Amino acid sequence: MNIYIETLGCPKNFNDSEVAAGILVNAGHRIVDDPAAADALMLNTCGFIEDAKTESIAEMFRLAQMGRLLIVSGCLIQRYSEEMYKEVPEVDIFLGVNDYDKLPEILANHEKGKREKHVSSYEKELESPYRRLEAVPYTATLKIAEGCDNHCTYCIIPKIRGPYRSRPMEAILEEAKRLAAAGTKEIQLIAQDTSAWGTDLYGASRLPALLHRLGEVEGIRWIRLMYCYEERITDELIRAMANEPKVCHYIDIPLQHASDKVLHEMGRRSTKDSIYSTINRLRSAIPDIHIRTTFITGFPGESEADFAELETMVEEVRFERMGVFAYSAEEGTPAAERRDQIPQEIKEARRDALMRRQVEISLAVNRAKIGHIYEVLLDEQDEDGTWIGRTQYDAPEIDCSVLVQARRSHQSGDMIRVQVEDAFDYDLVGREV
Secondary structure, three states, X not given: OEEEEEEOXXXXXXXXXXXXXXXXXXXXXXXXXOHHHXXXXXXXXXXXXXXXXXXXXXXXXXXXXXXXXXXXXXXXXXXXXXXXXXXXXXXXXXXXOXXXXXXXXXXXXXXXXXXXXXXXXXXXXXXXXXXXXXXXXXXXXXXXXXXXXXXXXXXXXXXXXXXXXXXXXXXXXXXXXXXXXXXXXXXXXXXXXXXXXXXXXXXXXXXXXXXXXXXXXXXXXXXXXOOOOHHHOOHHHHHHHHHXXXXXXXXXXXXXXXXXXXXXXXXXXXXXXXXXXXXXXXXXXXXXXXXXXXXXXXXXXXXXXXXXXXXXXXXXXXXOEEEXXXXXOOOOOHHHHOOOOOOHHHHHHHHHHHHHHHHHHHHHHHHOOOOOEEEEEEEEEOOOOOEEEEOOOOOOOOOOEEEEEOOOOOOOOOEEXXXXXXXXXXXEEEEXX
């Protein structure tokens, strides 16, 4: 059977889709890039915030109009399986986030016209050797854990993905070796909380040890840390980042706010002082580190004073990479039940104010790179011959790009040395040296 897979949402969803594709290919099916050439369509949805849910439902109905066997999976289905099953009869098969290994059997036994729902709980962690990389193989995510134990008051993920379950070190290393053998040069370590890896299996975070072991995998050039919680960034982890040559001088720390009052009401363990301390420790040990973070504006009860503290942190810390989201009240979370909700226009105005300042900071950070030479991983080539790539300081899809005039012929995945000649808000321009 020819199967088309479309994925919405975060890198963890794309990772799930690649695992599903590998399972299907191993069972004799074929993954196609054109839905018109498919016998079955599979949509992996996101259910994290309201905009993502709206997008997932709209895409579900669009694909249903194509008249193919339609499978809908992912977080939206895990969260609302009963409602979706009743309200969207156009979908043939509903699949939860823990059920991709059932796909071959489901398809083999499916009867035309019959609707099915397969949504199980999270007692198991799926380990599959059959992952099929959806994108180009030189960069890939490597999921090291599933679920979350943090229970932030605005977040529904623990109810969707279940409790935190670390993958064993050997399973992670085996997948890293398979990725390297397939041509992967950059691996992005992902989980709901990457920095908590090992706490459930080994009694404490073992992320520093994992970084050193991954650094031994031949073929891997860059190891990128995503989704690290500030309170778990220990001196041992910072030393591992500083001393392991393959670990990018980049870390993604979703801080969410700066006000101690708001952080406490969010259920976060960080404080304003601990955030400043961790950033200072990172920059002291790794002077060129680029810190990515995300913030939420308009959390229930966020006062003008609370927001002013957040503005001050953005101004003082000058994060190299930053994203801001207006708070979205998610059904089933404690924060959504609060009566002190902030009007939408205020949430968005605060978000926009932070991002306007961040544009100026990002431009200054980029201009400081002019004249310097960096190793650049090439992603794609424009029609005019210009290559688009990234430094170690930039994660794919979300951070800055480098526009490169190359001196030689290259292909995607090549790593070359580039001298930066110009800089913009979110892009660099350079020439191969």
